[in-house]
Amino acid sequence: MAVDYTLYLVTDSTPEILGDRCLADVVESGIKGGVTVVQYRNKTADTAELVREASTLHEITRRHGVPLIINDRIDVAIAIGAEGVHVGQDDMDLQAVQRILRTSLPNAIIGVSTSSVEEALTAARNGATYLGIGTVFATSTKKDTKSIIGAIGVQKILTELRSNSLNTPCVCIGGVNASNVQQILRQSRHDDVALDGVAVVSAIMAAPNPSEASQNLRNLIAALPAIS
């Protein structure tokens, strides 16, 4: 299944972002506005709650034909039959994830977070389905971001990947919103190198109207001239 990474929504269930709204409603609203991939990310829920919330989200994403990717928890992804998982540099390494998923979710999308050329080349060479590149800009959504690499850092990673003939799809993450998305996409481009999409948390999850916020981001992305 070809995945459209244009607008990748990472969920956040913290009160600062979700307030008293229902996660499923916010996610569905985002999808209606143009979100193309959803990652369920919840750092505090216990396992039972993770499985419950992930299955609720999966019902919604399936109905809309959007892939659901589970952050960190391969067991939860397997339990609900999600389309994929996303792991960071401090999670289980990619090859171990691939071994686990080979039998239980053989077509799973496996995304890896990267913040340097070396990490990106390694993940791409080892067969990651897509890469999350960041952190682009400082963000209060993720407290433990190590490296802020800017749009130029993103461009450097993309250029290295493509010049090594690694065509793994890439999205950038960290502080992306309607006021900087075009700048990031423009600055990340070089010759025929471009991101496949952007990943956001607060720009959609914290918006009063997630559908409008998504639609607005899609329009801003579509307004940029296409590469190649």
Ligand code: TZP
């Ligand atoms: N990984 C790197 S930055 C980040 C994650 C999950 C959070 C991005 O949140 P926001 O609100 O889009 O800046």
Ligand code: MG
């Ligand atoms: Mg992780």
